[in-house]
Amino acid sequence: MEQANTIVSKAKRFFEEVGDITYFAIRFFKEVFTSPFEWKELIRQCYHMGNRSFMLVGVTGFILGLVFTLQSRPTLLEFGAASWMPSMVSISIVREIGPVIIALICAGRIGSGIGAELGSMKVTEQIDAMEVSGTNPFKYLVVTRILATTLMLPLLIIMGDAIALFGSAIIENLKGEVSYVLYFNKVFDALKFSDVIPATIKSFFFGFAIGLIGCYKGYHCSKGTVGVGEASNAAVVYTSMLLFVIDFIAVFLTDIFFDI
Amino acid sequence: MNKPVLEIKDLHKSFGDNHVLNGFSLELYEGENLVIMGKSGSGKSVMIKCLVGLMAADSGSIKIRDFDITSLGRKELDVLRTEIGFLFQGSALYDSMTVRENLEFPLRRNREKITGSQTTEELVVEALKNVGLADAIDLMPAELSGGMQRRVALARALILKPKIILYDEPTTGLDPITSKEIIQLMRTIQKTYKTSSLIITHDVDCARVISNRMILLVDGINYAEGTFAELSTSEDPKIKAFFKN
Numbered sequence: 001m002e003q004a005n006t007i008v009s010k011a012k013r014f015f016e017e018v019g020d021i022t023y024f025a026i027r028f029f030k031e032v033f034t035s036p037f038e039w040k041e042l043i044r045q046c047y048h049m050g051n052r053s054f055m056l057v058g059v060t061g062f063i064l065g066l067v068f069t070l071q072s073r074p075t076l077l078e079f080g081a082a083s084w085m086p087s088m089v090s091i092s093i094v095r096e097i098g099p100v101i102i103a104l105i106c107a108g109r110i111g112s113g114i115g116a117e118l119g120s121m122k123v124t125e126q127i128d129a130m131e132v133s134g135t136n137p138f139k140y141l142v143v144t145r146i147l148a149t150t151l152m153l154p155l156l157i158i159m160g161d162a163i164a165l166f167g168s169a170i171i172e173n174l175k176g177e178v179s180y181v182l183y184f185n186k187v188f189d190a191l192k193f194s195d196v197i198p199a200t201i202k203s204f205f206f207g208f209a210i211g212l213i214g215c216y217k218g219y220h221c222s223k224g225t226v227g228v229g230e231a232s233n234a235a236v237v238y239t240s241m242l243l244f245v246i247d248f249i250a251v252f253l254t255d256i257f258f259d260i
Numbered sequence: 261m262n263k264p265v266l267e268i269k270d271l272h273k274s275f276g277d278n279h280v281l282n283g284f285s286l287e288l289y290e291g292e293n294l295v296i297m298g299k300s301g302s303g304k305s306v307m308i309k310c311l312v313g314l315m316a317a318d319s320g321s322i323k324i325r326d327f328d329i330t331s332l333g334r335k336e337l338d339v340l341r342t343e344i345g346f347l348f349q350g351s352a353l354y355d356s357m358t359v360r361e362n363l364e365f366p367l368r369r370n371r372e373k374i375t376g377s378q379t380t381e382e383l384v385v386e387a388l389k390n391v392g393l394a395d396a397i398d399l400m401p402a403e404l405s406g407g408m409q410r411r412v413a414l415a416r417a418l419i420l421k422p423k424i425i426l427y428d429e430p431t432t433g434l435d436p437i438t439s440k441e442i443i444q445l446m447r448t449i450q451k452t453y454k455t456s457s458l459i460i461t462h463d464v465d466c467a468r469v470i471s472n473r474m475i476l477l478v479d480g481i482n483y484a485e486g487t488f489a490e491l492s493t494s495e496d497p498k499i500k501a502f503f504k505n
Contacts, residue, residue: 036369117356120355124350124355125349126352128314128348129416131312131313131314132341132344133365133370133416134338134339134366134370135366135369136334136338
């Protein structure tokens, strides 16, 4: 009986939180289209998120391409299908592995940063100070950050995918003596709009999820410095789960609407 | 007597079963320094947050210059907030911004409120000079001591030249010498800017030096009201407890 009560209360808390996040998202859509617009802060956030994640995403993408090619090569050679390597790597990376891995990396890098920053501002009354100075903190802090992640993540993913393919091309060039021109010709032959467009659309939603959860957790932070740590941690955990849910829905819809 | 610039009537606020304010009332008159004293957890900070609309009261009215803030919309409330300076307990400086940017922040949306030909730069420098920190303009809050942070926060609260200043525990966390400097600064500022001040504190020295009138907040109501001299000599044990060293 006690276990049943615990499950019920946990389920209740879960649905309450889902409701709160939904309300938070609705508030975002209400505020994003009303003036005043915080353009300067939006550009600053885009710069911070894009620029500061550039190196991490670049290195991750490069190693992803290298490792993926190295690991797949023996199996393809075994089946005499080494010439399929560029097609296989490009489709896998562009459609699925690139967006998901880079979004997860950004959830850790950007989502936790937003959670910790807003959480810290909340517990030190900086958000209250903003409110009493006549600035809408939701607009200034939340709307700009969610927009910035939504706009920057697709760019980071495109860049990460390109670097991953370059990493793969290096291995193919060294191990299989495939020229870079031939490798990328095969990549572009293999990729179709139905691979690129759904992946790009999906990455906008990934960016939105990272910004939304990071801001929600930070903005509702309590319990002092402990709460800041919890907000940062929860932002990563919740976002990671949400990314997989979005990915599942995106793949499901792509399967229905695109000929893949 | 003058008309009050700020008036709270029968304010109630609860958090679940915890009734924090049970009909608290006050009137703040022009040019007055009104000190609210109360134990930790007695609802002083809740009251001051209700006052600027950071928290919604359960019932009661809060009038600032004849506007009932409980019935104002967001835009009207933001306009009214420019009439009020708020010094937060922990200074609440934006730690990702320099001192200059901290002071410029309230001016972003309310620049038109400041009449005259002063530029933003001149306003920032003037506010910093008034708190004796003109040299700190390009420093980050983390590079300042606790007392300096409190001064910068005060300069930020004053940048829009408000009519009313709310101080939430202005000397908490400061050493006795810095506390005295802050109290002295509060007095100077009141004379320079001709403000009315509502000061929440449990620092008896601060109350003695700065108050024109005091209210003791006990169990969510005005337990006692009077000048420092009247209250500090009271025989009521509950009042005496506040003034014991």
